[in-house]
Amino acid sequence: MKSFIQICFLSALIFLLSGVDIIAQNLRVAGVVRGNNEERLAGVTIINKETKKVVGLTDEDGKYSVIVPVNGILNFTCLGYDGQDIKVKGRQIIDVVLVSTAVKIQEVSVVAKIKNKVIFEPSEIEVVGNYFHLRTRFKVPAEMFSSNTRLIVQPTLYNITHKKGVLLKPVVTDGREYTLTQERMYEFDLKNDPLEPYIRKSEMTKNGELVAYHDSAYIENLKEDFRADIRLSLENYNRILFTDSFQIARGLVNPLRFFEYKLKAKDITDERYFPKPELQLRNDRGEVELSFLPGKADINDRDPKNASELAKLRERLSSIETNPDAKLQTFSILGVSSPEGPHDKNLVLAKKRMDLAVNRILSHLNKETLDFLKIQTGSKVETWQTAIEMMRRDSLFGQAQDLQNIVNKYPDSPDKQWRAIIRLPYYRSVIVPHYLPLMRRVEYNFDYSIYRFLTDAEIKELYLKDYKQLSRHEFWRMFEIAESDEEKETIYKQALEVYPKFMLAANNLSALYINQGRPDDSILESFISKDAPEEVLTNQAVALLSNWKYEKADSVVSLIPDGVSSEYLKSVTRALNGNYEEALATFGQEGGINEVVLLLALKRNDEAWEKAQNLPETARSEYVKAIAANRLDKVMDAINHIEKAFELDPSLRDVAKVDADVMDLL
Structure with missing residues (x-):
């Protein structure tokens, strides 16, 4: 998926058709190319002024690395920006700032300003499993679009917590004349246009065009703060005519964050996986x-x-x-x-x-x-x-x-x-x-x-002397001897240091972390296969679920044979992965907060509100009541319930700050 700024590749590809000179010269020069708005520019063409040949392009992060003469001159060009010549002068690092040539459409009056804007309907980021879904509609005014222009709408899911964005698929609309010109520029092969997969057929009328949009992206950081941004770009053949950026949604719609379940770690009990004693000299x-x-x-x-x-x-x-x-x-x-x-x-x-x-x-x-x-x-x-x-x-x-x-x-x-x-x-x-x-x-x-089996006392003595001399069986005996969790954790880690494929040690460590409330899904990752013991698969699934990696957990759970011992784990995993109807049939019979949460996930808000009245006055229940009330525009009820939730558990205020269902109540 390409960012709208990657239209810079359009001009770059023209140069590349004639070949790229990558013959090594005297000096490697590297750096970053940014726009005057501090944004890193991808697809900037870098030309050796002496040979007039393309020597490189900037990558997605605006970085480049080229080989040029020590005293050469580099020309940096990108559609929508003024080109710039830079003398190398023996420098190995050269960062470049290009000035945008974009100009906004002149707006004569307030009415004209409204007409010439792309208008988005209220939007939300809905969480289903590990996928963030952005659903929205926007109207493009007829006055804004002409036959010789291209309109690019680039949605982005932006992680505010970590200041990183994930690009969704863009919407590209080309005027008739613009399409004909593009075909000639690309020698009638539009596959050379990086935005070609996203070009849609325009249905513009004199009243404008209403465009429906839906895309999703895989995200694992479900607890963090997100927003949906839109960046618009209107261009003709020569330059960018208009750009605009704005936010259309903030926070996540994810009632399943209050889905309650209890999963326990499992120890391996099958003696086939216990290490056999080894003779020691x-x-x-x-x-x-x-x-x-x-x-x-x-x-x-x-x-x-x-x-x-x-x-x-x-x-x-x-x-x-x-x-x-x-x-x-x-x-x-x-x-x-x-x-x-x-x-x-x-x-x-x-x-x-x-x-x-x-x-x-x-x-x-x-x-x-x-x-x-x-x-x-x-x-x-x-x-x-x-x-x-x-x-x-x-x-x-x-x-x-x-x-x-x-x-x-x-x-x-x-x-x-x-x-x-x-x-x-x-x-x-x-x-x-x-x-x-x-x-x-x-x-x-x-x-x-003599080669013989060591006693526990001898094993402990050898462990204290040099734990790297222990066999797997002797480490296992140390597992059994250890008294505190701290001591066990140390021994498990040492066993895995000496024997990285020691599955019993890895499973014990994973189970220990799960029981301590700090699951680590990396410990058992290399042991997952259809032949792995059920305890290993279960612990890995629990660790993944605890770390909000629902889709990966679903893949692991699929390897566990059906049975009474795995039924609950599989039901929880399916629920968290968006199988709400099936989950409601399973957990709805129990009533309580899970039934209400699943009804909210299914957008059955009236039923959710009715069922919520029977919930006890706990912090989480009050919060869920606030969600249901707010969706039904029962504003005062929503405010009362969210305030009660904060009173019972002040930490829920931090949750509300990233929750699109109640964010407006704050």
């Missing part, structure tokens, strides 16, 4: 401790604890060795002897115990396992300090202090400590039987890696 360790006879390197086989520990060790090592998901990494063995006797002799004994234990334990492992196993060995003599600590734990504080005094007396001589301690009266009765055996041992530590 984890490092674990095991520990075994064996005791020995005094002064011997052999394991004390009479000790039942030793037998149990050895059996447990062999079983654990065997299970690791035969598990394809596990691998032994390191095996550490430490031989320990008690401090009884000469220190050097004890150290040799500790090493013998370690060597014997290594041979005895590792003999059960396969050669392949041993080839890749890192074995770490060590031996040491336990100190008397260990005995002191054990005695204190047993509340033998006096005896422990005796040993501590000896250790303090000979801090660097283990042999002198031993010789002094064996002279203590309770050495044979207390220390030998109860504490020395605990200090004769071999300690085993083995580390291994």
Whole structure:
């Protein structure tokens, strides 16, 4: 659809028929071309003065970009504006202002002024679903139009909130002589005229012509302020004779803004969509401790604890060795002897115990396992300090202090400590039987890696360390563990960051936002298909409806199988998309505000007013009563009800400012 200003293309196309020179020169020059009324001009022809060839045209935003000589001269021309020559002078950005040559038809008297104006009947912008419908009629006076002129009527839906316009289809009326001239200019092919699709056959009489108009545009910002503007242009072959701009409608006729419904978000319950657990490689360790006879390197086989520990060790090592998901990494063995006797002799004994234990334990492992196993060995003599600590734990504080005094007396001589301690009266009765055996041992530590499922605690630990290492299943477990909505939102977003196609996370996030009253229809957009789960389709439809994107919601709802669970959602969607008769049959039985709103949408205003009398005195009901009363010219009733609505809910005043049904009451 072209704006009326795009008639500038008429002259541009003539030049383009002869070819366009786009050979690269020395410099790219860009800029914006505006009229002297600050409006950006589309279709301005840009000519290289030196070659006299067209090098470019401005786009819909008046922008251009051409390649010209550094010291070249550019000529900017557009029908209805004075041309202008601009010297480049090495500049890369050149903005241009063209002066309009339009002159208004001279009006001698008030009567002549009225006769020479296009008169529009009262008009309104009606909302049906996501489409804004402009219906109007206008009269063109015979005195204004002649055989050699073209009249362009360009309606625009203008978003006042965001200061953006949407062009509707123009109405183009050509006089007979003008049409003949156009045909010759375009070599008898009017398809080259950008306005050709909109040319209508004139039915002008001496009393003028009455033209009916209807067009619609898709709009999503239903809560914002809109108006309908008209721009007129009357031209002949050489120039624009007359232009005028004015507003014909303000606000939206949309009683469905008060249609009440409650839709809930849905969580996916089908286990087919739950992520399956994944094995994770984890490092674990095991520990075994064996005791020995005094002064011997052999394991004390009479000790039942030793037998149990050895059996447990062999079983654990065997299970690791035969598990394809596990691998032994390191095996550490430490031989320990008690401090009884000469220190050097004890150290040799500790090493013998370690060597014997290594041979005895590792003999059960396969050669392949041993080839890749890192074995770490060590031996040491336990100190008397260990005995002191054990005695204190047993509340033998006096005896422990005796040993501590000896250790303090000979801090660097283990042999002198031993010789002094064996002279203590309770050495044979207390220390030998109860504490020395605990200090004769071999300690085993083995580390291994294994693929296994993580526990919730391990998943949380891994999440806190680096959430990007989590599998989908582990993220799902984090969903279940999370307690607050804030925590869940963070985890959902992190899951989608790591796995953008994680539908369960996307659905959970969408449902969370819907329940919080801040729906986001972009979250599930990429997951919508006929094979998507009903919960995903439902949540996307609810988000779209909440964001006033009714037509898109209808497309999503069409993918949901018919059934009891989807019946209400589908009925609401059809109602908001303009299926008012069907909706009235469904929701009219319930009565209440929905019945009145649907009657207003069907323009059954008398019935709506009658039904509205039964509504309770709520803010929204009072507002709807004001709409019905105002449509029936019950002005005082309308004022009383709208004032009552504002009293009950002051925020409705902002709604009224953009509502064509009550705007005049303000």
